[in-house]
Amino acid sequence: MSSATHSNPIVGHFIAGEHSRGGDRSQPVYDPATGAASRRVELADRATVERAIAAAQAAFPAWRDTPPLKRARVMSRLKTLLEANADRIAALITAEHGKVLPDAHGELQRGIENVEYASYVPELLKGEHSKNVGPAIDSWSEFQALGVAAGITPFNFPVMVPLWMWPMAVACGNTFVLKPSERTPSSTLLIAELALEAGLPPGVLNVVNGDKEAVDTLLADARVKAVSFVGSTAIAESIYRTGCAQGKRVQALGGAKNFAAVMPDADIEQAVSALMGAAYGSCGERCMAIPLVVAIGDRTADAVVAGLVAAIGRMKVGPGSDAGNDMGPLVTRAHHEKVSAFVDAGVAAGARLVVDGRGIRVPGHEDGFFLGSCLFDHVQPGMSIYQEEIFGPVLGVVRVASLDEAMALIDAHEYGNGTCLFTRDGGAARHFTDRIQVGMVGVNVPLPVPVAYHSFGGWKRSLFGDLHAYGPDSVRFYTKRKTVTQRWPAAEVREGANFSFPSSR
Ligand code: NAD
Numbered sequence: 001m002s003s004a005t006h007s008n009p010i011v012g013h014f015i016a017g018e019h020s021r022g023g024d025r026s027q028p029v030y031d032p033a034t035g036a037a038s039r040r041v042e043l044a045d046r047a048t049v050e051r052a053i054a055a056a057q058a059a060f061p062a063w064r065d066t067p068p069l070k071r072a073r074v075m076s077r078l079k080t081l082l083e084a085n086a087d088r089i090a091a092l093i094t095a096e097h098g099k100v101l102p103d104a105h106g107e108l109q110r111g112i113e114n115v116e117y118a119s120y121v122p123e124l125l126k127g128e129h130s131k132n133v134g135p136a137i138d139s140w141s142e143f144q145a146l147g148v149a150a151g152i153t154p155f156n157f158p159v160m161v162p163l164w165m166w167p168m169a170v171a172c173g174n175t176f177v178l179k180p181s182e183r184t185p186s187s188t189l190l191i192a193e194l195a196l197e198a199g200l201p202p203g204v205l206n207v208v209n210g211d212k213e214a215v216d217t218l219l220a221d222a223r224v225k226a227v228s229f230v231g232s233t234a235i236a237e238s239i240y241r242t243g244c245a246q247g248k249r250v251q252a253l254g255g256a257k258n259f260a261a262v263m264p265d266a267d268i269e270q271a272v273s274a275l276m277g278a279a280y281g282s283c284g285e286r287c288m289a290i291p292l293v294v295a296i297g298d299r300t301a302d303a304v305v306a307g308l309v310a311a312i313g314r315m316k317v318g319p320g321s322d323a324g325n326d327m328g329p330l331v332t333r334a335h336h337e338k339v340s341a342f343v344d345a346g347v348a349a350g351a352r353l354v355v356d357g358r359g360i361r362v363p364g365h366e367d368g369f370f371l372g373s374c375l376f377d378h379v380q381p382g383m384s385i386y387q388e389e390i391f392g393p394v395l396g397v398v399r400v401a402s403l404d405e406a407m408a409l410i411d412a413h414e415y416g417n418g419t420c421l422f423t424r425d426g427g428a429a430r431h432f433t434d435r436i437q438v439g440m441v442g443v444n445v446p447l448p449v450p451v452a453y454h455s456f457g458g459w460k461r462s463l464f465g466d467l468h469a470y471g472p473d474s475v476r477f478y479t480k481r482k483t484v485t486q487r488w489p490a491a492e493v494r495e496g497a498n499f500s501f502p503s504s505r
Pocket of ligand 1: 153154156157161210211212215230231232235236255256286389458
């Protein structure tokens with residue numbers, strides 16, 4: 001196997017089964033733990049993206065006609081190869097994203113589960129059949145591939161989010177052009193190599209690294225029939241509108257601001273442990289992270305804040321590649337500055353900064369993009385740290401008097417990706433899960449990220465489109481329904497012309 005993904009200081013593209021170059025522009029890719037630019041990523045120009053689309057278009061007819069069981073076997077082999085290469089892939093994630101290695105392995109494992117689900121595709125593509133819908137007439141619905149599909153993915157899950165998309169898309173018979181985040185581009189190229197090794201024909205999966213120019217080319221090209229996007233809300237909304245206007249099928253998953261509500265009867269110790277991972281895991285750079293706790297009652301809030309302060313004191317912050325660290329750096333210096341500015345704004349707005357992670361020093365990594373855990377108490381709606389997605393290790397506690405008040409706050413927020421309730425009260429949990437206006441809900445589960453055989457998606461401005469990502473929805477997203485009605489009367493049966501609308505009357 002090529003070692004292009006590891007040793008080459010230039011990260012290019014993967015088109016028609018080969019590593020490829022293309023585009024005059026490039027930008028640095030950083031090792032967030034050292035702050036040093038470790039490689040450069042090429043930013044695909046229009047011609048390069050069009051080459052990838054052409055490769056996908058050329059590979060489509062034969063791949064569409066490949067029996068689903070054979071397509072599924074490629075997915076099974078890919079699962080085995082991903083498992084065998086897990087250490088290499090996780091190391092690449094950590095080197096460009098910064099997250100700690102066990103977290104990178106967790107991300108990969110969730111991605112592998114999507115590949116595993118895609119290997120069930122013969123079962124998932126079974127259609128619907130009705131015999132005798134009329135005299136000697138049978139009818140069935142089948143699910144056909146769309147053609148070339150495209151995926152545009154964010155920096156924070158460089159492996160898992162692409163694996164939400166292309167394995168099911170290609171298992172359904174489509175071909176694919178993937179545009180990963182230019183901040184974390186390398187792991188996808190390695191996985192494209194592994195897919196080829198697993199038996200995926202050249203051109204079925206193509207990877208173009210790049211930025212807006214690449215995305216705009218994908219959106220403008222009539223050969224691209226469907227677009228899956230995951231990223232920030234402003235871009236998601238724009239991609240949804242542009243793609244739909246071009247007649248494409250689009251699902252665009254956006255940003256989030258997830259609340260955890262804590263009832264007075266909750267197991268506070270367990271809730272605090274869960275909140276620590278949900279708020280500070282992956283340095284808060286998760287769309288299902290919990291950046292806000294709504295504590296019901298002051299006694300609950302006091303206990304939660306005290307527990308969090310103690311737990312933050314025990315956290316180890318340092319390079320993601322060092323065993324034993326709990327939290328690595330933020331992804332880039334620009335993002336570090338943005339998150340730090342949010343902390344400044346929270347202080348200026350009057351929230352109480354109980355733990356200040358600014359100014360943390362990691363010996364030997366002074367230029368790394370590290371920010372220590374920050375904890376605010378007395379956060380109020382209207383503050384920017386309440387309203388906006390920070391995407392960093394910043395947790396805020398909001399104090400309310402009742403569960404209804406907590407639910408009203410959650411429902412009023414523009415995002416509706418995930419939420420959870422900590423309680424021992426089954427009635428409260430049932431009321432919460434039934435009524436809350438959020439797409440993914442946990443009870444005593446802080447990160448209710450659905451498993452691969454359910455679908456993932458938020459409500460409100462966290463998702464634009466009708467179908468959620470991966471799981472059963474993805475089979476519908478990447479196929480179009482065709483319904484066939486067929487009549488085979490006995491040879492002697494003859495019917496005259498009938499001018500009334502056919503019915504079963
Ligand atoms: P981003 O929106 O900056 O980038 C996402 C993708 O869009 C990248 O591939 C990027 O190259 C491309 N892009 C950026 N600007 C563009 C433009 N102007 N036109 C066209 N394409 C453009 O997001 P990010 O910073 O990489 O990722 C973090 C965001 O992703 C957060 O908002 C997070 O909540 C969200 N996210 C959401 C989910 C979810 O499932 N809802 C999952 C992961 C991340």
